[in-house]
Amino acid sequence: MKTIIITGGAGFIGSHVVRRFVNKYPDYKIVNLDALTYAGNLENLKDVENANNYQFEHADITDAAKIKEVFARYQPVGVVHLAAESHVDRSISGPMAFVETNIIGTVNLLNAARETWNGEWEGKRFYHVSTDEVYGSLGETGFFYETTAYDPRSPYSASKASSDHLVRAYYHTYGLPVVISNCSNNYGPNHFPEKLIPLAIHRIQNNEEIPIYGKGENVRDWLYVEDHAAAIDAVFHKGGLGETYNIGGNNEWTNIDLIRLLCKIMDQKLGREEGTSEKLITFVKDRAGHDLRYAIDSTKLKTELGWEPSLTFEEGLPKTVDWYLANQDWLNHVTSGEYQNYFKQQYQER
Ligand code: NAD
Ligand code: DAU
Numbered sequence: 366m367k368t369i370i371i372t373g374g375a376g377f378i379g380s381h382v383v384r385r386f387v388n389k390y391p392d393y394k395i396v397n398l399d400a401l402t403y404a405g406n407l408e409n410l411k412d413v414e415n416a417n418n419y420q421f422e423h424a425d426i427t428d429a430a431k432i433k434e435v436f437a438r439y440q441p442v443g444v445v446h447l448a449a450e451s452h453v454d455r456s457i458s459g460p461m462a463f464v465e466t467n468i469i470g471t472v473n474l475l476n477a478a479r480e481t482w483n484g485e486w487e488g489k490r491f492y493h494v495s496t497d498e499v500y501g502s503l504g505e506t507g508f509f510y511e512t513t514a515y516d517p518r519s520p521y522s523a524s525k526a527s528s529d530h531l532v533r534a535y536y537h538t539y540g541l542p543v544v545i546s547n548c549s550n551n552y553g554p555n556h557f558p559e560k561l562i563p564l565a566i567h568r569i570q571n572n573e574e575i576p577i578y579g580k581g582e583n584v585r586d587w588l589y590v591e592d593h594a595a596a597i598d599a600v601f602h603k604g605g606l607g608e609t610y611n612i613g614g615n616n617e618w619t620n621i622d623l624i625r626l627l628c629k630i631m632d633q634k635l636g637r638e639e640g641t642s643e644k645l646i647t648f649v650k651d652r653a654g655h656d657l658r659y660a661i662d663s664t665k666l667k668t669e670l671g672w673e674p675s676l677t678f679e680e681g682l683p684k685t686v687d688w689y690l691a692n693q694d695w696l697n698h699v700t701s702g703e704y705q706n707y708f709k710q711q712y713q714e715r
Contacts, residue, residue, distance in 0.1 A: 366418070368394045370441040372426060372474065373448030375399040377556050378494070380409035381594040382445060387413045389598070394418050396439055399448060400425040408695060409555045426470030429477075436477040444478055445601055446471065447494045449525070452559050454711055456521035457653055467524035468531070475535045482541075491543045492601050493532040497586070497613065498522035499547060502656035509547070510662050511609045518654050536607045544604040546596065548612035549661045553590035553681065554688040558700060559711075562587075562682075565624055566689045567696060569631045569642045579651035581621030584658040588614035589681040592674040599670045610670070613661025616678050621646075630683050634690060 369386065373379040374397030387395050395418055399405045413419050422439075424431050426448050448470065450456065450463045475491065482489045500509040501516030515530075517523040535541040556563040565575045596612045604610055618626075628642035635642075666672045676684070689696060 366392060366394045367443070368396060368439045368441045369443040369445065370396045370398050370422075370436070370439065371445045371447065372398045373405070373446070375401055375405035375407050375409060375421075376447065376451070377404070377409075378551055378590055378593055379447040380406075380555055381553070381590050382447065382597050383410060383419070384413050385591075385594045385598060386445075387416050387419045391418055394420065394439075396420045396422050396435075396441065398422045398424050398426070398435060402450075404451065404557050406555075406695075406699060408698065426473055427465045429473045432473045432477045433480060436481045440481060441478075442488055443490045443492070443601065444474060445492045445494065445597065446474055450521070452557075453498075453519050453521045454559070454652065456519055456524070458710065460520035460524075463520050463524040467521075468527045471528035472531055475531065475541065479535065479539055479541055484540075486540060486542045489542050490601065490606075491532070491535075491541055492597070492604075493529065493543060493545045494597060495529050495545055495547045496522065496525050497547050497549045497611065497659050497661050498656065499526040499529055500659075503658040503660055505658065508660045508662040509611060511547075511611055511665055518656060522656075533607070542606045544600055544606060544608055544610075546600050546604075546610045546612050546666075547661075548593055548596070549586035549588055549614060549659055551590045551593050552587050553685050554692070555695070556590070556685075558696065561620065562623075562627065562685065563689065565627055566631065566686060567700065569628065569645060570635070570690070573645065574647040575624060575628075575645045576647055576649040577620055577624060578649060578655060580648065581624065582619055582657075583655055584617050584619050584660070585623075586613045586660050587616050587618060587623070587678060588612065588674060589676045589685075592676060595675070596666060596672050599666070599672045603670045605669075610666045611661045611663045612666055612672075613663045614674055614678070615661075615663070616674075617658075617660055618678070627682065627686070630686050634683075634686055
């Protein structure tokens, strides 16, 4: 059995990647390496936790000695690295955790892979999962290409850019077999409700204000999370070494239009009169350094690796709402304790 370590597998995207790999590749032993921060939740993986080819390993990627020990014990042939601090607003109020996990943590993994593989690169692969935010902010037109110069503008995106550079440096300097992808905004089941879409679903359901930063004019390109997991599968298995692949939904929405659509869907699903949920929209102080627009060109991934998104937004968004309405326990569990304190700090002075 080939052992693949997936880091951050208890998080939003990681859990979808773990599920896909566990179910699709019975010949792989999938080790989910996760520190279980506020964003990590093993409930996301209840359906695969007893699978023969699945193993959870509780470890923090900032702990270099522990990571080396884990790699020595499992002898993985592949790494899919998703573990990260992922929320831009948290990076503004506390950048150090982002430097520690996203930069130092990534270097610890690179070092452990390099030491374990010890120059025998054949059949080995270190896949770093990154974000389109490394490219900065677009004006009203244009797209991010794989060749677009990096211009990160938040502590989160700067830490991800830094980790991307280090991954490429290990490829050029040591020959470590790496591949990188940069993806746009994901949405779907298990998305932590600090992020716009699940935050809004949760608050509409509870008849609470929906906070929209600035005028709601910022544009994001949304992709259903399982389509990202499918792209990760394709890049991990077929991507060229040292290559970068952009992943996006070709699905741009201003925040205000997206929230209006969501309000309409929620009114229907909750049996409310049309227009009820929209009244909850509240414009609040803008995010510092708020990137105006992201738009990804994923032609390379489509033409070279044959990937296409399977769901339109009009299909994926109601499906996502259905999942949240059917999974109240999941929401109640993740919105208790630490998250509530964070929510107060984040919005009390807006
Ligand atoms: P998430 O915040 O939902 O999950 C992160 C996971 O990493 C959690 O399970 C957490 O416990 C774990 N983790 C955090 N710090 C750790 C540490 N020090 N050691 C071990 N585990 C740790 O994140 P997500 O939204 O699923 O994003 C996953 C990856 O994909 C990140 O690298 C992110 O930058 C990237 N990405 C996310 C999006 C998006 O829209 N969410 C888009 C593009 C790229
Ligand atoms: O583009 C990929 C990135 O997408 C990932 O790398 C990040 O990990 C992920 O969190 C996401 O970043 P964003 O900052 O775009 O996502 P977020 O859900 O935080 O915000 C989406 C948009 O909504 C953004 O323009 C800010 C706005 N927003 C967000 C929140 C939380 C609001 O208007 N109000 C809010 O309360």
